[in-house]
Amino acid sequence: MKKPIVLYKRLSPSLMARLQAHTQVTLIEDLGDDGMAQLRAALPEARGLLGASLKLDAALLDLAPRLEAIASVSVGVDNYDIDYLSRRRILLSNTPDVLTETTADTGFALILATARRVVELANLVRDRQWTRNIGPLHFGSDVHGKKLGIIGMGRIGEALAQRGHFGFGMPVLYHSQTPKPEVERRFNARYLGLRELLQEADFVCLTLPLTAQTQGLIGAGELALMRPDSIFINISRGKVVDEQALIEALHNHRIRGAGLDVFEHEPLAMDSPLLSLANVVATPHIGSATHETREAMARCAVDNLLAALAGERPSNLVNPQAYQH
Known part of the structure; x- marks a missing residue:
């Protein structure tokens, strides 16, 4: 049975197809009030999260008791409480190198x-x-x-x-x-x-x-x-x-x-x-904002998430203390 994940970032058709082949995807296209309500509704069953530019604090993630992994489409991880994630054995990955x-x-x-x-x-x-x-x-x-x-x-x-x-x-x-x-x-x-x-x-x-x-x-x-x-x-x-x-x-x-x-x-x-x-x-935070780099970052995040949900160690694991083989 495919594991449910929440995707809060639009992906290219090829990456979306790859995710859908391996997981049950809930896509949230806009993180406004309606989108956040949709996210909260999906969190109780979610095993994985993939996206960027959303602060995921303990108050929000406490709604996700089955969560296994978060794949951030970014190199910075200041939107995450790493100690909290590690205590819960939630794997956090990012996308260094490609940007x-x-x-x-x-x-x-x-x-x-x-x-x-x-x-x-x-x-x-x-x-x-x-x-x-x-x-x-x-x-x-x-x-x-x-x-x-x-x-x-x-x-x-x-x-x-x-x-x-x-x-x-x-x-x-x-x-x-x-x-x-x-x-x-x-x-x-x-x-x-x-x-x-x-x-x-x-x-x-x-x-x-x-x-x-x-x-x-x-x-x-x-x-x-x-x-x-x-x-x-x-x-x-x-x-x-x-x-x-x-x-x-x-x-x-x-x-x-x-x-x-x-x-x-x-x-x-x-x-x-x-x-x-x-x-x-x-400039409006365009550091990695090219078509080629954003696609490479998204591809890296998909790789990280699918590896984590398969029980493997993601290549770009931020909190290795949370990983249990």
């Missing part, structure tokens, strides 16, 4: 767009305000040869370092929980303390996960250490940064600009001061 290169592309796109003021000046042309040759008032900053500071040297951090080092001749500085000799060898990178990196880097890029230790890591004090001509890039999680402190630093030109793909609250509020700052490039 690494695409997210690093996004990071470098923000570096270039912010440094060269691409969005601001493209809008100037679109608004028909380009009436004479531009002068110093509209000049940007070079990227090649500048110091690239990366906070969080995981897979995405390494991919960003590769682009900066080999593609743009950028000296790479990094800060992480521990030094990484292989990263230093490959990219001629220097390991620095957080304070030193903030003071020295021309571009400060966040590529670290949201945890209890990293939440609010960058606040007013940290931003004050950055130079007035430095640029801040965030492709990690919005809550790693004190957003109000960042707004003040940008408004007062204590730093040159920011390229942001993530925010403290998403979607970004229409009245956010970030939207009125010309020195901000803001």
Whole structure:
């Protein structure tokens, strides 16, 4: 008999057919009030969940006494109480690796767009305000040869370092929980303390996960250490940064600009001061948003869920302590 699962993300026809061949699928297309009611109604029988961008806390998952596995279509797992899942022996899997290169592309796109003021000046042309040759008032900053500071040297951090080092001749500085000799060898990178990196880097890029230790890591004090001509890039999680402190630093030109793909609250509020700052490039959390990568992430999540429901260990198991052979 097929195990019932709840799918709260639309999949391609081929992946949907694969899931339906092995499981009994309840599809929830919209997580509004009706969708959440449908989810709560399906949870008591559900053996598996597959989706993204939904906070699954204990209050919700207590409704699912038979739940065996959750396959998150994401690399970040801050929407889950991992201790709770492990106590219940619920396997949580994610989709690392497949989004690494695409997210690093996004990071470098923000570096270039912010440094060269691409969005601001493209809008100037679109608004028909380009009436004479531009002068110093509209000049940007070079990227090649500048110091690239990366906070969080995981897979995405390494991919960003590769682009900066080999593609743009950028000296790479990094800060992480521990030094990484292989990263230093490959990219001629220097390991620095957080304070030193903030003071020295021309571009400060966040590529670290949201945890209890990293939440609010960058606040007013940290931003004050950055130079007035430095640029801040965030492709990690919005809550790693004190957003109000960042707004003040940008408004007062204590730093040159920011390229942001993530925010403290998403979607970004229409009245956010970030939207009125010309020195901000803001994108709607598009780090992995390409057709190819999103399909690869969904395929990985389907693989993870079917393996878990078959009693096998998923390739991308987040909480191995929950696995019982």
